[in-house]
Amino acid sequence: MTIAAESKTIEHGGASHNGEPTGMYKWLTSTDHKVIGKSYMYTSLVFLLIAGSMAMIIRAQLMSPNGHVVSQQMYNELFTIHGSIMLYLFAGPFAFGGFANFILPLQIGAPDMAFPRLNALSYWLYLTGGTTMLLGFFTAGGAAAFGWVAYAPLSSYTNAPGPGPDLWIIAIALTGFSGIFTAVNLVTTAFYLRAPGLTMFRMPIFTWSMVVTGMLILIAFPILTAAMIMLYCDRHLGTHFFTVSGGGSPVMWQNLFWFFGHPEVYILALPYFGMVSEIVPVFSRKPVFGYKGLVFATLAIAALSTGVWAHHMYTTGTVLLPFFSALSLLIAVPTGIKVFTWIGTMWGGNISFKTPMLFVIGFIVTFVMGGMTGVMLASPPIDFAVHDTYFVVAHFHQVLAGTAIFAGFAGFYYWYPKLTGRMLRESLGKLQFWMAFIAFNLTFIPQYLAGLRGMPRRVPVYLVQDHVTFLNQLSSVGAFVTFLSFVVWLVNLWVSWKKPIAAGDNPWDGHTLEWGTSSPPPHHNFTSLPPIRSQRPVWDANHPEHADHLNHELPKKEAIRR
Amino acid sequence: MRTVRAGVRSFSELKLTRKLGVVLIGALALSSCNPTFGAYRGATTQGKDIFSLYQGFWYTAIGVAIVTFGALLFVVIKFRRKNDAIPVQRHSNVPIEVIYTVIPAVIVAVLFFFTVKVENRVTAVSAAPNLRVKITAFQWGWRFTYPNGASVVSQGANYPQMVLPVGETTTVTLVSQDVVHGFYIPEFNFSRYALPGFTNYFDLNPTKVGTFIGRCSALCGLYHSEMLFSVRVVTPTQFQTWLSQQKAATA
Numbered sequence: 001m002t003i004a005a006e007s008k009t010i011e012h013g014g015a016s017h018n019g020e021p022t023g024m025y026k027w028l029t030s031t032d033h034k035v036i037g038k039s040y041m042y043t044s045l046v047f048l049l050i051a052g053s054m055a056m057i058i059r060a061q062l063m064s065p066n067g068h069v070v071s072q073q074m075y076n077e078l079f080t081i082h083g084s085i086m087l088y089l090f091a092g093p094f095a096f097g098g099f100a101n102f103i104l105p106l107q108i109g110a111p112d113m114a115f116p117r118l119n120a121l122s123y124w125l126y127l128t129g130g131t132t133m134l135l136g137f138f139t140a141g142g143a144a145a146f147g148w149v150a151y152a153p154l155s156s157y158t159n160a161p162g163p164g165p166d167l168w169i170i171a172i173a174l175t176g177f178s179g180i181f182t183a184v185n186l187v188t189t190a191f192y193l194r195a196p197g198l199t200m201f202r203m204p205i206f207t208w209s210m211v212v213t214g215m216l217i218l219i220a221f222p223i224l225t226a227a228m229i230m231l232y233c234d235r236h237l238g239t240h241f242f243t244v245s246g247g248g249s250p251v252m253w254q255n256l257f258w259f260f261g262h263p264e265v266y267i268l269a270l271p272y273f274g275m276v277s278e279i280v281p282v283f284s285r286k287p288v289f290g291y292k293g294l295v296f297a298t299l300a301i302a303a304l305s306t307g308v309w310a311h312h313m314y315t316t317g318t319v320l321l322p323f324f325s326a327l328s329l330l331i332a333v334p335t336g337i338k339v340f341t342w343i344g345t346m347w348g349g350n351i352s353f354k355t356p357m358l359f360v361i362g363f364i365v366t367f368v369m370g371g372m373t374g375v376m377l378a379s380p381p382i383d384f385a386v387h388d389t390y391f392v393v394a395h396f397h398q399v400l401a402g403t404a405i406f407a408g409f410a411g412f413y414y415w416y417p418k419l420t421g422r423m424l425r426e427s428l429g430k431l432q433f434w435m436a437f438i439a440f441n442l443t444f445i446p447q448y449l450a451g452l453r454g455m456p457r458r459v460p461v462y463l464v465q466d467h468v469t470f471l472n473q474l475s476s477v478g479a480f481v482t483f484l485s486f487v488v489w490l491v492n493l494w495v496s497w498k499k500p501i502a503a504g505d506n507p508w509d510g511h512t513l514e515w516g517t518s519s520p521p522p523h524h525n526f527t528s529l530p531p532i533r534s535q536r537p538v539w540d541a542n543h544p545e546h547a548d549h550l551n552h553e554l555p556k557k558e559a560i561r562r
Numbered sequence: 563m564r565t566v567r568a569g570v571r572s573f574s575e576l577k578l579t580r581k582l583g584v585v586l587i588g589a590l591a592l593s594s595c596n597p598t599f600g601a602y603r604g605a606t607t608q609g610k611d612i613f614s615l616y617q618g619f620w621y622t623a624i625g626v627a628i629v630t631f632g633a634l635l636f637v638v639i640k641f642r643r644k645n646d647a648i649p650v651q652r653h654s655n656v657p658i659e660v661i662y663t664v665i666p667a668v669i670v671a672v673l674f675f676f677t678v679k680v681e682n683r684v685t686a687v688s689a690a691p692n693l694r695v696k697i698t699a700f701q702w703g704w705r706f707t708y709p710n711g712a713s714v715v716s717q718g719a720n721y722p723q724m725v726l727p728v729g730e731t732t733t734v735t736l737v738s739q740d741v742v743h744g745f746y747i748p749e750f751n752f753s754r755y756a757l758p759g760f761t762n763y764f765d766l767n768p769t770k771v772g773t774f775i776g777r778c779s780a781l782c783g784l785y786h787s788e789m790l791f792s793v794r795v796v797t798p799t800q801f802q803t804w805l806s807q808q809k810a811a812t813a
C-alpha cells in the first residue's frame with residue numbers, strides 16, 4: 001500500500017486550484033479548517049508577542065526596588081492584560097483553536113470540521129474579543145487593573161470605574177463563546193467524522209486530548225460567561241451578586257471564577273500534553289507507551305480538575321481544606337502517569353533530537369519542576385506561607401507558560417512542514433531552544449526564592465531590606481533573553497519564507513493520518529486513505545514489517561522480545 | 563521466555579534498590595544539616611510547624627526528582643539515535659504501569675496525612691487565648707484594636723506596628739472594610755485573607771522576640787504594594803506596659 005502523494009510543489013500564499021479564492025479574500029471568507037487553524041495560530045502568536053512585550057516592561061520595572069519605568073496604575077494594567085492575553089488569547093487559542101483545528105480533522109481522516117461556518121464564527125469572535133481587550137488601553141481610565149482573576153469587590157464599578165474593565169468583561173465573554181463553539185465543533189467532529197476503521201481506541205492521543213479538553217470547556221466556560229454577565233450586571237444594572245451591602249457575597253465570585261479557573265488550566269495544558277504524546281513516539285520510532293493508561297489519565301485529570309477549584313482559596317478561610325487538598329494532591333497521580341508514559345515511550349527507542357524533540361525535553365524538565373512545587377501548594381499549610389507571593393508566580397509560569405511555550409513550539413516545529421510544505425531551519429530552531437530553555441528557567445527559578453523571602457505578587461516596588469533585588473535582576477535578564485529567543489523564531493520563519501526547503505509529505509516519518517496526505521494538504525484533505533488497522537496507519541503503511549496490527553497477531557512473548 | 567522475565571525482574575529490582583538507596587542517603591544527609599530550602603524557619607509555633615511540613619515536602623520532591631530526572635537523563639543518553647534501526651515496538655508493560663501509578667498514589671497519601679496533621683494544628687483557634695486582637699484591613703492600611711480599646715492605625719506614610727507578647731496565644735479576628743486584602747507576615751510563614759462581610763479567626767503563638775515585616779498579599783488596588791505594617795514581638799511584661807501606655811495615648 002502506498003500513500004497517494006498529490007502535489008509536491010510548494011504553494012505560495014493561498015491555494016489557487018479549482019478557482020478557489022486566494023490571498024486576503026480567502027482568509028476573510030474561508031470555512032476551511034486549515035485556513036481557520038492557521039489564522040488562529042498566527043493570531044495567537046501575535047498575542048504572545050504583545051503580552052510578552054508587556055512582560056518585558058513589567059520585568060524592566062522590577063529591575064530595581066523602586067523602578068520608575070511605568071506608573072503604579074499602568075503596572076497593574078500591564079500584568080492584568082499580560083495574564084489575560086496569555087491565558088485567554090494565547091495559550092488556549094494557540095492549541096485548541098490553532099493546532100486542534102488544523103490537525104484533528106486530518107488525524108481522523110475527515111474532510112473538514114463538522115460545522116465549518118460555526119468554526120469561522122469562532123475565529124472571528126476570538127479576534128473581535130482579543131481586539132476588544134486591547135482597546136482598554138485607549139480608554140480614559142485605562143485598561144482593567146484588577147488582575148486576571150478580577151476579584152470582587154475590587155472589580156465593582158466603585159473600585160474600578162470606567163469603560164476599560166467593561167471592555168475586559170466583554171472581551172472575555174466573546175472569547176468564551178468562541179471557545180464554547182470550537183469545543184462543540186471539535187467534539188462533534190471527533191465523534192462523527194472519523195474515517196472507517198478509526199475506532200475511539202485508535203484515535204491518536206492528540207485527538208483524545210482535544211476531545212477531553214472540549215468536554216472540559218463545555219463544563220467550565222459557561223460558568224465563566226455567566227459569572228462575567230453577573231459581574232456586568234453588578235457594575236451597571238444595580239444587582240448585588242457580589243456586594244456585601246446588597247446581601248451578596250464577594251467569596252461567591254471566587255467560587256464561580258475558580259470553578260471555571262481550575263478546569264481552565266487543564267484546558268490550557270491537556271492539548272499540549274496531546275502534542276507531546278504525538279512527538280515523543282515519532283522521534284523515538286516507537287508507539288506511545290501505555291496508550292490506554294494515557295487515555296484514562298487524561299480523563300482522570302479532567303474529572304479531578306472540576307473538584308479542586310478551592311485550592312486557590314485556602315487562605316480565604318471559607319473552604320473545607322482536607323477535601324480540596326486531597327483532590328489536589330491526587331491530581332498529581334494521573335499527571336505523573338503522563339510523564340512516565342513519555343519516558344516509557346523513549347525507553348528502548350531510537351531517539352533523534354530534532355528541534356521538536358528538544359523542545360519536548362525542555363517541556364518535561366520545566367513541567368516536572370513546576371509540578372513538584374504544585375504539590376507543595378496543594379498542601380494548605382504550605383500555601384498559607386506562600387500564597388500570592390512570587391513562589392506562586394514561578395510555579396504557574398513553569399507549568400503553564402513552560403507548557404505553552406516549550407510544548408507549543410515543539411508542536412509548531414513538528415507540524416509547520418504539514419502547515420506550509422516547508423521546513424524550518426534546524427540550526428535556528430536549536431538556537432531558539434537553548435536560549436529559551438536556559439533563559440526561561442533563569443527567569444522563574446529565582447522567583448521561587450523571592451517568593452519565599454516574602455515578595456508578594458502584583459507589586460511594582462519592593463523593599464531593599466527584603467534582599468530580593470538580585471533575584472529580581474536575574475529574573476529580568478532571563479526574561480529579556482527569553483524574549484530574544486522569540487526573535488530567533490521570527491528570523492527562522494522569515495528564512496523559511498524567503499528560502500524555502502521543501503518538506504515533502506512526511507519529513508519526520510510520522511505515524512498518524514495527517515502525514516498520509518500532501519503538505520500542505522489538498523482542499524478536502526485526502527485523495528485516498530491508507531487502511532486504518534491500528535493507532536498508527538501511516539507507520540503501518542510505511543513499515544509493513546513492523547506494523548502494529550501484526551504485533552497483535554503474534555503470541556504475546558514474541559511481541560515483547562527484544 | 564524465562565530469560566526475558568528474569569531480565570525484567572533483575573533490572574527493575576536493581577534499579578529500584580539503587581535509587582531508593584540514593585534517595586534515603588540523600589534525605590538523611592540533608593536532614594542532618596536541616597536546610598531551609600529558601601524558606602523562613604517560622605517565628606511562631608504555627609510557622610514552625612508549617613516550616614517542617616515544607617521541609618518534608620522538599621525531601622519527597624528531591625526523591626521524586628532524582629527518579630524522574632534520572633530516568634529522563636538515562637533514556638536521553640542511552641537511547642539517542644546512533645543508526646537507522648527500528649527498535650522493538652513495545653506498546654505497554656502493565657506491571658510497570660501499575661508501579662508508576664501506585665507509588666505516586668502512596669506518596670501523595672503520605673503527604674496528605676502530614677498535611678492534615680499540620681493543618682489541624684495551624685488552624686486551631688484557642689478557646690481561652692491570652693490576648694485577642696481585632697485587625698481591620700482597608701484601602702490602604704491596617705487597624706489593630708486591642709481588648710482595652712487601644713488601637714494602632716496606618717496614618718499617611720507611617721506604617722502601623724502591631725505588638726504581640728512572646729510565648730502567649732493571641733487570637734486574631736480579621737475583617738476587611740472594603741475589598742479583599744491579605745494579612746501576610748513572611749517570617750511567620752502565614753497569611754490569611756481579610757474579606758468584606760466575613761470574619762476570619764486564627765491564632766498566633768510567637769516564639770521569638772523581634773520585629774518583623776508584614777504586608778498585604780492580595781491585590782487591593784493602586785497602593786497595594788505600600789500596604790505595609792510591622793509586628794514587634796516583646797516579653798509579656800513589656801507588652802503589658804506598652805498596652806497601658808497605648809490606652810493612655812488613645813484615651
Ligand code: HEM
Pocket residue numbers: 052055056058059079080082083084086087091146147148149393397400401402404405443456457458459479482483
Ligand atoms: C515570556 C515569558 C514571560 C514572562 C517573562 C512573564 C512574566 C510575568 C510577570 C513579571 C508577571 C507579573 C507578576 C506580578 O506582578 O505578580 C506575570 C504575570 C502573569 N503571567 Fe506571565 N510571563 C511570561 C509568559 C507567560 C505565559 C506564556 C503565560 C501563560 C500561558 C503567562 C501567564 C501569566 C499570568 C496568568 C499572570 C498573572 C497575572 C495576574 O497577576 O493577574 N505568562 N508574568
